[in-house]
Amino acid sequence: MSKFLNMRFNLMPFWLLLCFSTPRSVCCDYEVTQVVSSYYDMEDYQYVKKFDSHIHINTYDTYFIDLVKKDNFKFLNIVDDRPFGLPMEEQEKVAISHFEDFSDQMIFATTFSVDDWENDNWLSKTISHLENSFSKGAKAVKIWKNIGMDLRDAKGNFVMVDNPRLDLILDFLSKKNIAVIGHNGEPRDCWLPLDEMTFSQNYYGSHPEYHMYLHPEFPSYWDQINARDNMLNKHPELKFIGAHLGSMEWNLEELAKRLDKYPNMDVDLSRISNLQLHTIRNREKTRNFFIKYQDRLIYATDTSINSSENPEKIKNKIHNNWIEDWRFFATDHKMNLKGHGSFRGLKLPKKVIDKIYFKNAQKKLGFS
Template sequence: MTVETDHAEWRRNLDVIDMHTHVDAKRVDEAVEIMDRIGLEKVVDITPSTGERFDRKMEAYEKYPDRFDMFGGIDFDGFGEDGWLDRELDRLERTAGRGAVGIKIYKALGLQYEDPSGNQVPVDDERIAPLLEKAADLDLVVAFHIADPKAFFEPLEPENERWEELSENPDWWWGDRKEHSYDWWQLIRQLENVIERHSETTILGVHWGCAAEEVGYVADVMRDNPNYIVDISARVPEIGRHRPDLVHDVFVEFQDRIMFGTDLGVRDPLMLGSPQDFDPDLDDTEEFYDAHWRYFETDEEGIDHPTPIQGDWTVDAIDLPREVLRKFYVENARRHLGV
């Protein structure tokens, strides 16, 4: 590693887990090469895979049985029709039986999926409730990626602070209410309803609870709901805009419920938190992780965040204590995901 911090040598002796990645089944050898270069003991593929894709990944990861774990998904094709729920309950059984650590529900819920009447399905639709209850019975974490950054709901114009990223990924813009029924806060509140209703289910809000612009709000939801955990994947650029003492204190308060993840995508091309307008190599990947270490392990001000395409600003580091870092990098993923 290139970045030296007070914790760097200590961290190199930890079994660091990146619990939010996406690994192509054909690229597991490349993923292991990256992991060994960066100093990662294990990665968790959190792609909501179903069917043949799920099976291919499971089989590919068997080559390195101690280096990979993965999530499954729910197939919303036919949602609300006769037989859909039974089919997906059976899928959960098979997903758990194959050794998945959880299921992930993608942001198309609330933004794109429709019921038989042609209405967009809200995140807190009660027709999904039996799946969340079944997941709790099967000891599966349910991860939600809903909404997206606030800027993705704002006018699509050069003045938008995420214009570069949206230009690279135009299908990530959700600002047309005629096409997408719910605005950002509506989706966030719908997720909060789910968390409150399903207190027996461990619910993971990826990307800092999908609301990195509202660090205090996410902390309030965590205070009210012990079943709620979050990761920081692809959101250091956003949480880093908040006062470092505030973010530091939230990490300390919830040191048992925040997990390290990056949204690394081992595919063609590599994805470092978000699709970029260039083809990253191993050196770029190391710099990507170095930016994470610097943010969490130092008190530097005005530093570059990991993913420049996500915003042209700097962040102030939060200098977490070692006991918090140990939980963040390793122990919380083991506790909550069983990896």
């Protein structure tokens, strides 16, 4: 019997022999280290490569670049065709200027104007503009909410994102393998009374002209979503990123339906408060959503940097937001969502964090 036991002992794996031959506390520490190594913690924030896929830089100042370097980020600077703030042409000049100087830290997305939508030469001018932007480094094209919420045709009808006139542009982008970032519609709050909104009371209370609940003659929330879905039906090969959780921030089941149906659709995560609210309501369900769709989710904040702001103040604000987002995704620390309650972070595995914070954006946008 003694000889048999000695033979069995000699065949044991080295790590198991180590546990038999070392104090219990050392063995237990080894096992805990093996478990913890599958996850990041707060100390890892500084060392992990990260990418923020939704930034708007509206200044030639470079203080934001300093923060990006310090926090080990790269980012996508997005140009919008919006009727306020810095004009589209100037936004693009700013983007190109920063890209030329800091290509290791950033890439940029261009857009196109619809001011002369009804002109016969609109299509050729638009494609020429896009080609020029790509030659200067643009990696994606943004379609903003003015298509669907502002632009009208000669008959006064709203132009939606599935309008046949846009098909030629989308076919062109699909053939060039260029990703489209779609801000289609608004959060569902936009179509709700103020007292039924989740997070948007202050904004729409101060800007009733944008509060669609007060403008029932405008396209509805589902009009916007259905038009976006129809556009994807018509262009199944198009690389598409739905900005702000595809404007489906209120319902993960509805978002999941789209991710299942449209394999080339990803979404950026730039309504993280909604994700935290989902976590308060059902943490396991929210975490499982991230695990299941880990290849389709891209970290984003929708941060704007303007010349009128105090550089140190805005840097601190952005840094703190990035830190808290990391806490939410990478740890199970206790957190609080103002007005809604406390919750624990999702503590996603390292491989999931690496995807949503860098690899998914890299794959979709084609940067090194």
